[in-house]
Amino acid sequence: MRPFTKLVAFDPAPGDPVRPVATPIYQTATFDQESASEFSRYDYSRSGNPTRDVLESLVASLEGASRALSYASGLAAITAVTRLLRPGDEIIASDDLYGGSYRLFSRVLADRGVTTRYIDLTSASQLRAEVSSKTKLVYTESLTNPMLRVCPVRDLAEVAHAAGALLCVDSTSLSPYLHRPIEHGADLVVHSATKYLCGHSDVTAGVLAIADAALADKLKFLQNAEGAALGPFDAFLLLRGIKTLGVRIEHQQRSAARIARTLSRHPSITAVHFPGLSTDDQRLIHERQASGPGAVLSFETGSPEVSRWIVESLKLFNIAVSFGGVNSSASLPWCMSHSSIPEPVRATKRFPPDLVRLSIGLEDPQDLIDDLTHAIARVTGVHAEPKAIESIA
């Protein structure tokens, strides 16, 4: 089955005799058993719930994984991965990482004796030089956030595996509709399902897809033992969101590409980060491992104040730390989603304080372009006629 079909053509309620077309919400904590000595398939919703099971098998099929597990948030899914590590083990992580992952690694895991080193993972060369026998996990995002850098998953997997480490890819910014890291050698894939999988900004959730069946059993054991599994109503909302993932992403990334082109020709914008721009030298690696550029982009203006005023002048964009929803949003990662990273570290991450991140939603792209060009004109006094900018070939 092709991606569009997979998103809707799944059994919504395995074994249900009334055959509903949408998955029922099994809003129950516990299940009545056949007898005191014979246990049914389900006994307690922390251990297993039919609504959550449908979601987890759908995600496993979308990612090409042997199993997927769902959690109360993206960070709970990432935490589950870190439970595979013991004191003395080391993580090598990308130096362009979601702020919450950085906080988890540096301020929670560090206290448990697991150290993390942050390096450039946009090629495998630095990893090859830095990996050691202590390295048990290589952790990256592709695309990275907020700089939209591309990491070569197959190369990173080869180096990680040769050193006996697992490769985990946070694929939140692309979703399985565009990128399936397991097909390129990753062992684990995590998503903040709060973003594209949900798509409607009304659920906090995380999913973890696992390539290897034995590793999946271990993580399933931990999901029950630690108790951070996703609730049935949130699982239902995610299932509902996933059905429209393909149409959402197709529209959103087409708009994002148009907006990125427009901004890249605007005299007040000093840089645009988007893997779909033809000037981007990482575009070829991205096109080898993903089927589209996604709908998040970021740009620079040369001045943190100008960036802030532009963001605050926008009318159609929410000012929000999240992305991947049906409404467009704008954020200043330096003081919003990535503020949990200490300033000296942010400064070494090649991540500028004037960076504006945009998540493109389902609005008409021309309305978004008008909103952006008007906001830039209000702040900088540079009035650029959007149609004229766009028509420069």
Ligand SMILES: *Cc1c(COP(=O)(O)O)cnc(C)c1O
């Ligand atoms: C939002 C986000 C997370 C954290 O997910 P939550 O659902 O907010 O816990 C992790 N990784 C990336 C790339 C994110 O954008």
